[in-house]
Amino acid sequence: MKIELLQPKPFDLVSDTILLAGNAVAFEGTLSISVTEGHDEITSFTMVGGTSIQQFQGRIEIPTDAAFQLNRLFVTVSDDTAGGGESPPPMVTVPVFYGPGILPDYLGYREYDVRRGDTLAALAQRFYGDGGQFGVIQAANAHIIEDPNRIFPGQLLRIPVAG
Known part of the structure; x- marks a missing residue:
């Protein structure tokens, strides 16, 4: 079976x-x-x-x-x-x-295609208004982000969204 x-x-x-x-x-x-x-x-x-x-x-x-x-x-x-x-x-x-467990009041996620010059801190600032929240994005993409200081153009990241 x-x-x-x-x-x-x-x-x-x-x-x-x-x-x-x-x-x-x-x-x-x-x-x-x-x-x-x-x-x-x-x-x-x-x-x-x-x-x-x-x-x-x-x-x-x-x-x-x-x-x-x-x-x-x-x-x-x-x-x-x-x-x-x-x-x-x-x-x-x-x-x-x-x-x-990653983001309180989690509703879902949006996808983001990493561009040249992007950093997790900059993405956290853009989506959450706080660059220190980069750990949220890293946790949602832990299977592809080994080092939060290294993301690459073309990576498709999930950006968690709260209610």
């Missing part, structure tokens, strides 16, 4: 509602969903029909009182009911960035 998670993709920037989509076969038609960062875990489930590979969609809501301490989460979809003695059960885990 196999689970293919198409959404979210690795390193997506997610909100309090995480939408899931993919293809799977589930023994009893139920897929378990968990979201964790090692300190807290939120769980849910979604349904998938049939004994052949079927598309599934689901969602998991992150409550406002979630005790996440990190802005990097792991979304896991598994078939805990799988028969046949498989150990561990079929599962897939995808790392994502948690927008509300």
Whole structure:
């Protein structure tokens, strides 16, 4: 049995509602969903029909009182009911960035194409009115920005937006 998670993709920037989509076969038609960062875990489930590979969609809501301490989460979809003695059960885990853990009142993000002469501090000044907020942009793009002093023309950055 196999689970293919198409959404979210690795390193997506997610909100309090995480939408899931993919293809799977589930023994009893139920897929378990968990979201964790090692300190807290939120769980849910979604349904998938049939004994052949079927598309599934689901969602998991992150409550406002979630005790996440990190802005990097792991979304896991598994078939805990799988028969046949498989150990561990079929599962897939995808790392994502948690927008509300990066920027309070996170609503989403805009994309920005880095131009020659741009710096994270200048972008933070432009979008947040405070060059010291460059860490917000760096955290939302940690998969492509290793050093906050080095961004390159042509990089497509996600600029988190608050409400």
